[in-house]
Amino acid sequence: MNALKQNSDAVNMVAAAVESTLGPKGLDTMLVGEHDEVLVTNDGVTILDKMEMHHPAARMISHVAKAQQQEMGDGTTTSTILAAAIVDEGVKQAMRGVPIIKVIEGVRRGVRFALNKMKEKAQPIYSLDDDWLQRIAFTASRENEDITLSVIEAVHLLGREKLLESGFKLSDTVLAHPQTESNVVAGLLIDRSELSAHVPTLGDEIRVLTLADNLEPEYIEELAKGTDAGFAKQEQLKEEFYVALEHLIHLQVGLIVTSGHVDPHAEEVLMDAGMMIIQRVNANDLKKLSEHTGSRLMKKSGLFKPLEELEKTLGQCQEVEDVDFLNRVRVSGGAGKPFATILVGAATTDTVQERERICKDAASAVQAAIRGGYVPGGGAVELSLARELEQFREKVQGSERFGVSAVVEALQRPMSQIIINAGFNVLEKVENVKTMQVKKQSSSLGIDCDRGVVADMVEMGVVDPLLVKYHALRAAGEVSCAILRIHNVVSMKKEANK
Known part of the structure; x- marks a missing residue:
């Protein structure tokens, strides 16, 4: 007791x-x-x-x-x-x-x-135009009108099917930054810290490759390299890799995003061909990008497939923009599932976290209402x-x-x-x-x-x-x-x- x-x-x-x-x-x-x-x-x-x-x-x-x-x-x-x-x-x-x-x-x-x-x-809530959604967002956002409007706009951009999708959380799309006004960005914002170099904005049916791997040749063990056969094998692997790079150039890929690092030679060759390369992207963002662009997330071995098969793995989007002040790259107009990012502005860096939390609460409340309705x-x-x-x-x-x-x-x-x-x-x-x-x-x-x-x-x-x-x-x-x-x-x- x-x-x-x-x-x-x-x-x-x-x-x-x-x-x-x-x-x-x-x-x-x-x-x-x-x-x-x-x-x-x-x-x-x-x-x-x-x-x-x-x-x-x-x-x-x-x-x-x-x-x-x-x-x-x-x-x-x-x-x-x-x-x-x-x-x-x-x-x-x-x-x-x-x-x-x-x-x-x-x-x-x-x-x-x-x-x-x-x-x-x-x-129940049957329509995304239901007035109750705005009311729920307004209450959950502590009556912040800008956050309310941004959440509702994101809801309409994404659509009911996406909001009902298992595992998708609207709150995960929220990004707060003190140097911006609250608004909604169509598409994805991907961390650009590992952007190879500044590349001008890309537009008009951009082909996208998503690679859950390093973009580099296969390497044999160090001991094997000391033999003639080993040296020849390594050179063959490099040659096959360079052919794969030529295939990417031939297919006019505009954006390459990898979870690992990129071989320096490959980086130079592909950037000379006008491609934007982002490396070391986290698995969650890479998966979202794959879904948004309709690309097939693949391993390095997929690069060596015949040209026709490799082409089928590529996705497509309408615009890729380097948003420097956010340290993000915006990818929009994907051929796959719709995505949106809710940008939350804050007057000072001290209020960023609180504003972000409030917006996440509002986004969660609205999505929950769409999924299950509301009660008094x-x-x-x-x-x-x-x-x-x-x-x-x-x-x-x-x-x-x-x-x-x-x-x-x-x-x-x-x-x-x-x-x-x-x-x-x-x-x-x-x-x-x-x-x-x-x-x-x-x-x-x-x-x-x-x-x-x-x-x-x-x-x-x-x-x-x-x-x-x-x-x-x-x-x-x-x-x-x-x-x-x-x-x-x-x-x-x-x-x-x-």
Whole structure:
């Protein structure tokens, strides 16, 4: 029981660090480093990432919040508050004598029920012109109009099919820079640090080669080179490589991008032929370029294929531009999948990271809404789920119903915290909302944080992507059950030095 209480205290400490940031009236948290460096932010995952944690249960909550951020790009504070509340209520039930294993099973049943009901409450988004997308972007971007417009423009450039593509994250297209205005660039921006030399802008149906390898001849072992046969073999390999270079020139390749380095002789020959060469590009950018241009990502051995087969591996784009001040090369008008880059401007270098984070949040929220629709925000949907879960609890037999009660209490926490942060009486306001939700049979009623009155969140434009809320509750349920199952905490012995 001591372990349970200690775990609960540790988890509540983590929640206390982020709960004051929740909602439109949320405040900032100041993080102070060991050398008195200061970071002020209201971003939950940043707070959890930077704050000092020693207790293992606290670190478990932090890891789940980070996973939520990586998966959905938002909802970390909500998932943390929900998890802490479930653990806190679960421990209280256990202290009253309810078997912890029954509490855990009840929590699981309660979370499953709430997740299913949450899906039923979601409103789908069928069109990229839906006004809700702009509203969601505006809210997630902390009401930064330039970021909102850029995210929506990128959404239209990419199209619904790309946004629904498994593994694609709109937030990965965000790039912040203090020397630019916020806008959207059609195509890809590739790091140009290893650009062989400055080449004028290329245009008009440029052929593209993407090579996941070094662009150099095959080399035999050093010992073999000392023999006549070895020397002859090496010269043959060089000759074959030079023929491959001639093939690239004959095919009028305009852009070569490699993951490795480029042989100096090859670099000179190809640049003399007017090609732009970028080497040592990371695997992710190389894959994106392959998809955008329709080129076939290949190894060095592919260079020695017959001319007709080599031609089939080439991609195509409309423009390649060296954007010097960004240290990037822009590739646009690809023959393959559409891509776009969201450039976020910042007044100073100090604000670049914060602006980039805000834009990534907005991009993640919009993409999540396109994929799963939206639900009422402001804690309204959670409070309505708590009300329905109370009715479900009456049908649960035995001690598991106490675990369901823990989820009921937890689902009321988001709205309660939003009301606290807005400076109103939490007990009075939550009861007012509960009464009105029942009276009007509505799951979208919450509190207007400016006036302190019950209002329809959807009519106010306060909505959240379903997937963000769904993943936050699911993650909170999983980690809280894992923490509640911990009976003892034992220190591992130190390993002997080897």
